[in-house]
Amino acid sequence: MTEAEDAEALEQWALVNTPLGEAWSGRARYAAAMYFYKRGEMDAETLEVYRICSRLDAEDPLAIIRDRKVGKAWLERMG
Structure with missing residues (x-):
């Protein structure tokens, strides 16, 4: 991975962890989730949860992912 790719990945990681409730x-x-999906680091079911939550700034996609019992690898990565 190049330095630019590393920087992009770090930026996307920060975005996927944007605090709940911010405008x-x-x-x-969701945009960051799409980045990880396109890289093969997130499955389609997990991406769908981020899509559903994209207009709900206060909704925690990780809670929904847990409830749906999808995205096990993503949840492990998120810690």
């Missing part, structure tokens, strides 16, 4: 945070998390 436009759901959309930022």
Whole structure:
């Protein structure tokens, strides 16, 4: 991975972890989730949860992912 790719990955990681409740945070998390999905680091079911939550800034996608029992690898990565 190049330095630019490393920087992009770090930026996307920060965005996927945008605090709940901030204006436009759901959309930022979804955009970052799409980045990880395109890289093969997130499955489609997990991405769908981020899509659903994209207009709900205060909604925690990780809670929904847990409830749906999907995205086990993603949840492990998120710690």
